[in-house]
Amino acid sequence: MKTAIIGANGQLGSAISDYFSQNHGVIKLTHEDIEISDIDNVRDVLKSSGAELVISTAAYHNVPKCEENPAVAYSVNAVGSLNLARITHELDIPLLHYSTDYVFDGSKLSPYHEDDETHPLNVYAESKLSGENLIRNYCQRYFIIRVSGLYGRTVCRAKGGNFITTMMKAAREKPEVRVVTDEILTPTPVTEIAMNSFYLAETDAYGLYHMTSQGECSWYEFAEVIFDELGLSTPLKEALTDDFPQTVNRPTYSVLENRNLKSIARDKMSPWKTSLQTYLRSF
Numbered sequence: 070m071k072t073a074i075i076g077a078n079g080q081l082g083s084a085i086s087d088y089f090s091q092n093h094g095v096i097k098l099t100h101e102d103i104e105i106s107d108i109d110n111v112r113d114v115l116k117s118s119g120a121e122l123v124i125s126t127a128a129y130h131n132v133p134k135c136e137e138n139p140a141v142a143y144s145v146n147a148v149g150s151l152n153l154a155r156i157t158h159e160l161d162i163p164l165l166h167y168s169t170d171y172v173f174d175g176s177k178l179s180p181y182h183e184d185d186e187t188h189p190l191n192v193y194a195e196s197k198l199s200g201e202n203l204i205r206n207y208c209q210r211y212f213i214i215r216v217s218g219l220y221g222r223t224v225c226r227a228k229g230g231n232f233i234t235t236m237m238k239a240a241r242e243k244p245e246v247r248v249v250t251d252e253i254l255t256p257t258p259v260t261e262i263a264m265n266s267f268y269l270a271e272t273d274a275y276g277l278y279h280m281t282s283q284g285e286c287s288w289y290e291f292a293e294v295i296f297d298e299l300g301l302s303t304p305l306k307e308a309l310t311d312d313f314p315q316t317v318n319r320p321t322y323s324v325l326e327n328r329n330l331k332s333i334a335r336d337k338m339s340p341w342k343t344s345l346q347t348y349l350r351s352f
């Protein structure tokens with residue numbers, strides 16, 4: 070299936086491009102090739118690409134910047150998603166789009182499944198949820214996949230790194246590294262998202278999916294594995310969220326359960342620690 074990948078040079082887009090190109094013809098689209106907030110451009114590029122499936126990883130997702138520039142956040146994350154929904158519907162091809170664990174407020178304190186009520190706490194999350202809703206209303210053949218805590222070889226362009234590179238830098242530059250124990254997530258490698266997305270895209274089980282590694286940990290536990298595996302000798306110390314100034318509200322618990330993937334026997338995600346150790350040992 071000829072697949073157009075938007076954001077192909079991003080953290081997730083690179084892994085998707087690598088995985089899909091083993092089995093499909095792939096059209097790699099970077100921000101230089103397509104602007105998702107411009108519907109005429111989206112129509113021109115996707116129509117001439119001849120794509121039979123569109124995958125979009127594009128987002129404006131530096132969380133503090135979204136708070137400062139809500140108009141940009143909405144133009145990319147909401148209107149951009151609407152444009153993709155309209156044009157893929159017009160071209161009669163499926164759309165696979167990525168969203169976020171941040172659509173929840175974290176108050177549930179147990180893993181969120183797809184039917185749980187959303188309650189975004191910041192502009193980034195609100196704009197991504199708007200994008201989800203617009204896709205649901207404007208095209209029928211969609212996969213919306215909520216992911217969390219991504220890491221991969223190509224770092225996140227919007228954030229200029231990922232948690233692993235941040236820890237490596239901090240260990241190099243600081244006398245000690247302090248990481249919070251009271252924010253819980255599921256670290257997830259982009260390679261597994263790419264593989265699972267591939268298997269999902271082979272079906273016509275359109276809808277909303279959570280797709281993260283199995284289990285959960287605090288950012289401190291995430292850091293502990295990084296320090297152990299990479300042999301970083303800088304002292305790693307526990308901290309609390311309140312120890313750091315907060316510029317943006319974030320959920321302190323954002324663990325997702327892959328319930329819909331399980332229901333169609335497509336949940337091939339591994340435990341977070343095993344995947345992280347495997348990844349770090351390949352450095």
Ligand SMILES: NC(=O)c1ccc[n+]([C@@H]2O[C@H](COP(=O)([O-])OP(=O)(O)OC[C@H]3O[C@@H](n4cnc5c(N)ncnc54)[C@H](OP(=O)(O)O)[C@@H]3O)[C@@H](O)[C@H]2O)c1
Nearest residue numbers: 076079080081100104105127128169216218219225226227
């Ligand atoms: N990273 C995480 O931990 C995380 C967690 C939850 C959800 N997500 C979601 O996962 C997706 C992928 O994240 P990622 O870490 O791979 O991000 P990334 O590395 O920043 O990649 C995003 C890609 O989209 C492109 N892009 C941005 N705005 C665009 C626009 N208006 N039109 C066309 N292309 C545009 C970027 O190009 P430029 O950089 O050149 O602008 C980049 O290639 C996003 O939807 C994000 O919301 C990520």
